[in-house]
Amino acid sequence: MKRNPGPVYAAxxxxxxTTLFAVPLVIILLYSFMVKGTYGGVVARFSLDGYRALxxxxxxxxxxxxxxxxxxxxxCMVLLALPAAYHMARSxxxxxYLLLVIIPFWTNFLIRIYAWIAILGNNGFLNMFLVHIGIxxxxxxxxxxxxxxxxxxxxxxxxxxxxxxxxxxxKFDGSLLEAARDLGAGVVQSTFRVLLPSIRGGIVxxxxxxxxxxxxxxxxxxxxxxxxxxxxxxxxxxxxxVTRNWPLAASxxxxxxxxxxxxxxxxxRYNRSATPDDGKSAKExxxx
Amino acid sequence: xRGSSIRIENIGKQFGTCTALDNVSFTINNGEFFSLLGPSGxxxxxxxxxxxxxxxPSNGALFIDDVNALSIxxxxxxxxxxxxxxxxxxxxxxxxxxxFSQRLxxxxxxxxxxxxxxxxxxVKLVSEKDRFPAQLSGGQKQRxxxxxxxxxxxxxxLLDEPLSALDAKLRQRMLIELDAIHDKVGITFIYVTHDQQxxxxxxxxxxxxxxxxxxxxxxxxxxxEHPADAFVANFIGETxxxxxxxxxxxxxxxxxxxxxxxxxxxxxxxxDVAVGSSVSITLRPERIDISAEVPRQQSGHVNVLKGNVDxxxxxxxxxxxxxxxGGMIIKAHRxxxxxxxxxxxxxxxxxxxxxxxxxxxxxIVEAVxx
Numbered sequence: 001m002k003r004n005p006g007p008v009y010a011a012x013x014x015x016x017x018t019t020l021f022a023v024p025l026v027i028i029l030l031y032s033f034m035v036k037g038t039y040g041g042v043v044a045r046f047s048l049d050g051y052r053a054l055x056x057x058x059x060x061x062x063x064x065x066x067x068x069x070x071x072x073x074x075x076c077m078v079l080l081a082l083p084a085a086y087h088m089a090r091s092x093x094x095x096x097y098l099l100l101v102i103i104p105f106w107t108n109f110l111i112r113i114y115a116w117i118a119i120l121g122n123n124g125f126l127n128m129f130l131v132h133i134g135i136x137x138x139x140x141x142x143x144x145x146x147x148x149x150x151x152x153x154x155x156x157x158x159x160x161x162x163x164x165x166x167x168x169x170x171k172f173d174g175s176l177l178e179a180a181r182d183l184g185a186g187v188v189q190s191t192f193r194v195l196l197p198s199i200r201g202g203i204v205x206x207x208x209x210x211x212x213x214x215x216x217x218x219x220x221x222x223x224x225x226x227x228x229x230x231x232x233x234x235x236x237x238x239x240x241x242v243t244r245n246w247p248l249a250a251s252x253x254x255x256x257x258x259x260x261x262x263x264x265x266x267x268x269r270y271n272r273s274a275t276p277d278d279g280k281s282a283k284e285x286x287x288x
Numbered sequence: 289x290r291g292s293s294i295r296i297e298n299i300g301k302q303f304g305t306c307t308a309l310d311n312v313s314f315t316i317n318n319g320e321f322f323s324l325l326g327p328s329g330x331x332x333x334x335x336x337x338x339x340x341x342x343x344x345p346s347n348g349a350l351f352i353d354d355v356n357a358l359s360i361x362x363x364x365x366x367x368x369x370x371x372x373x374x375x376x377x378x379x380x381x382x383x384x385x386x387x388f389s390q391r392l393x394x395x396x397x398x399x400x401x402x403x404x405x406x407x408x409x410x411v412k413l414v415s416e417k418d419r420f421p422a423q424l425s426g427g428q429k430q431r432x433x434x435x436x437x438x439x440x441x442x443x444x445x446l447l448d449e450p451l452s453a454l455d456a457k458l459r460q461r462m463l464i465e466l467d468a469i470h471d472k473v474g475i476t477f478i479y480v481t482h483d484q485q486x487x488x489x490x491x492x493x494x495x496x497x498x499x500x501x502x503x504x505x506x507x508x509x510x511x512x513e514h515p516a517d518a519f520v521a522n523f524i525g526e527t528x529x530x531x532x533x534x535x536x537x538x539x540x541x542x543x544x545x546x547x548x549x550x551x552x553x554x555x556x557x558x559x560d561v562a563v564g565s566s567v568s569i570t571l572r573p574e575r576i577d578i579s580a581e582v583p584r585q586q587s588g589h590v591n592v593l594k595g596n597v598d599x600x601x602x603x604x605x606x607x608x609x610x611x612x613x614g615g616m617i618i619k620a621h622r623x624x625x626x627x628x629x630x631x632x633x634x635x636x637x638x639x640x641x642x643x644x645x646x647x648x649x650x651x652i653v654e655a656v657x658x
Contacts, residue, residue: 178342179375181362183389183440193388197379 032250050247168202299348549614589647
């Protein structure tokens, strides 16, 4: 009998995930049902206070704002990444383009966010330039609002949309587009009827890879956001460090986890239902 | 006939510094099964892609039914293509693959259903209509591709090495089916292949290409029996290739050629060839008779050579003999079924044998170094 060594290979990762992911998650879940301690921490007594506070209008507004920012950013990223990834995958200079996409990661994330302040700030390059050439009389407030958060979020997470799209377009058989054209489809029709359905897996991955991190974003809204761009990540940090309401921070965390997990499961299902099942392949050679 | 004629005028195509097609001109008739035959890289696929509209030529003109077709995009040309890798849409079922062009044309539901079933029936795939391409065998994929192209009612069907991905037996069967479909739909077929057997067996006419140039256009019989040059003779079927100097003109269409180490042999020629010029003779192995004993005297110009049997390859219905004559190897094929020569002395390896052919079967393909 052949032994299956799978569990042995999976053991290190299983241990890692159990101790550093599953156990903390359980702790957060437990904290979310406890009572807040006076100076932070929790008192081990069952309570729904953490969840009750979620219905507070401020948190509802934050949740909706988070959903809006994450959705708009994610859609913008996929729309921007599609043509870019298509061009990259069809180019002779694929590797150069891939390098260019990855280069921003060489600079620290926070430094890149602060760099945007230098560009978009009231005394930033953009305002100075626009005032200088006479388009603006006075500097405009570009920063500390929802648009600034979305702009920088799109900039930051764009590679996460480009890379999965690139890899699925690269595997896409270009002759399918020729076949569509041959059968009477115009450029737009062949894109929507053949290209996009064929790279559906890549599109779903790109949405997941951008929506999930943006949904839990903290640094960008904290640094560049304003009153209209309160996000759940910021709320968690505030409850944890300033207000010191740990059960509330834990319940917001659970909300994030539930929303993103539901999203992942739904998209994965959608993706699977759209992919034909290869398991029941016909036997080769039985032509008629 | 519901097909179209095609006129290709001086079409050339350069890819960078590389010339894929060098000013090619010819005409394909309405309803013809026309093959473009040549080794890989000869320009045949480029020519097909130009006819389909996926590629535009560097120069020249293309007329479909006497209308200039070069300005028409591929989705509006009267052509449909069977791609080498089938290019079936993986996300669509067999039915939807076939229905693709009809859905674009917004054909009403009931008519669409009737048409799709009609063409699935043509390729005997009605029972597989709900499957996806990944669940089909190679032959079935091929049929879907055929139905998907034909439902669009093209006037010209372009086939780009359609059978190259199938195994030998299936290839034979699909070839026969393609021929039957061609007879049934009556449109023009342009068939690209590197396989001379495929081209010879189904085509009305064949164009042999090499290096972006047409070497010969003709019926399969013309191309096989009367190759225009040494390339065609070598590419189509097996041949013996003998080079020598013209010694004497025997009569209106026969000459005597002096071949080094081999002696004088007579051959047929269409053109006038000057005494003293170099010529190449092509001689099909199946036209050479081989025997262990001296063959009986025959009338007309007959060549008889004595040689040593260097190799015998038995392949069931025939044997192939490699006979060493005066330093060169001459290939001779002999069918077993047709020759009932039990009383004859058998031909043995490493023994002497006589090869014999009529001068009319040795064909001058080119006169080199005049």
